[in-house]
Amino acid sequence: MALGFFALAIFLFLTLDPDVSPSSTASASAASSEGVEITYGSVIKLMHEKTKFRLHSHDVPYGSGSGQQSVTGFPAVDDSNSYWIVRPEPGTSAKQGDTIKSGTIVRFQHMRTRKWLHSHLHASPISGNLEVSCFGGENDSDTGDYWRLFIEGSGKTWKQDQKIRLQHVDTSGYLHSHDKKYSRIAGGQQEVCGIREKRADNIWLAAEGVYLPVTESKQVE
Numbered sequence: 001m002a003l004g005f006f007a008l009a010i011f012l013f014l015t016l017d018p019d020v021s022p023s024s025t026a027s028a029s030a031a032s033s034e035g036v037e038i039t040y041g042s043v044i045k046l047m048h049e050k051t052k053f054r055l056h057s058h059d060v061p062y063g064s065g066s067g068q069q070s071v072t073g074f075p076a077v078d079d080s081n082s083y084w085i086v087r088p089e090p091g092t093s094a095k096q097g098d099t100i101k102s103g104t105i106v107r108f109q110h111m112r113t114r115k116w117l118h119s120h121l122h123a124s125p126i127s128g129n130l131e132v133s134c135f136g137g138e139n140d141s142d143t144g145d146y147w148r149l150f151i152e153g154s155g156k157t158w159k160q161d162q163k164i165r166l167q168h169v170d171t172s173g174y175l176h177s178h179d180k181k182y183s184r185i186a187g188g189q190q191e192v193c194g195i196r197e198k199r200a201d202n203i204w205l206a207a208e209g210v211y212l213p214v215t216e217s218k219q220v221e
Contacts, residue, residue: 036160036211038086041096043111044209045082048073048177049163050201053190054082055117055175057110057134065122068133069115072189073177077208083111089146097215100158102151105169107141114138116145119168119175119194126180130173130194143170152203160206168194174202 038044046055053073058081062070074082087107088094100106108117115134122131136145152163166175173194178201181190195202 037099037214038158038160038206039097039099039212039214040086040088040094042086042209042211043083044086044211045077045207046084046108046204047207048201049203049205051177051179051190053177054079054207055084055108055177055192055204056082056189057113057115057117059113062125062131062133064125065131066120066133066135068118068135069110069113071117071132071134071192072182073192074189081110081112083209084108084117085111090141095215097212099214100149101156102149102158105146105148106166107145107147110134116141117147117175118144119171119173120144121171124191124193126182126191127178127193129176130168130171130196132175132192132194146170147175158206160209160211163203163205165198165202166204172196174198175204176202 051073053075054077055071056074056079057069057071060070061067087109089105089107113134114137116136117132118135119130119132124131136142146169147166148169149158150165150167151158152165155162158164171194173196175192176195176199177190177192179190181188
């Protein structure tokens with residue numbers, strides 16, 4: 001686990017925006033306590049609350065539907081293919097280190113393959129709901145990658161271990177998982193899909209990761 005966090009710290013050092021100071025980089029933390037604010041640029045794992053599986057992807061395409069890179073729920077905690085970089089919606093003033101309010105549109109970039117968490121009207125392989133995939137690339141992102149974040153409860157900004165829902169902007173489907181598992185290529189991993197109804201199975205939490213510190217506003221002299 002420690003080696004994984006060290007590798008993430010190196011990754012962050014190499015990919016941080018140039019406007020972020022070295023002192024801010026040094027204070028990025030492998031957070032494990034409740035209440036840490038999640039900011040753009042943080043690298044996190046999303047845990048499905050009901051099953052405790054992590055949102056996961058790897059360079060394996062779906063055998064049906066879109067044929068795009070598959071997204072699953074993964075049972076193990078320590079798999080590097082479950083890390084996602086939290087990114088803002090393009091064209092906004094949001095920047096690395098900013099906190100994220102409930103109702104904000106966000107994107108999730110898969111750290112290993114650089115593709116974006118995506119959805120559309122193709123049917124998911126097991127349940128026939130909305131397929132969730134990984135698609136695009138570093139500079140190739142569209143509205144199919146947009147997810148509106150809703151905090152469950154009274155919180156206003158997203159924090160670790162806080163219950164959230166992610167609603168896909170184009171299809172209105174909530175990011176969803178359940179105990180329906182793949183038996184062949186992704187044996188033991190469970191289906192991730194989109195469902196338009198609010199259910200207990202579309203609650204997620206930010207779990208393990210490297211959380212960038214909140215960027216302090218620069219005061220004008």
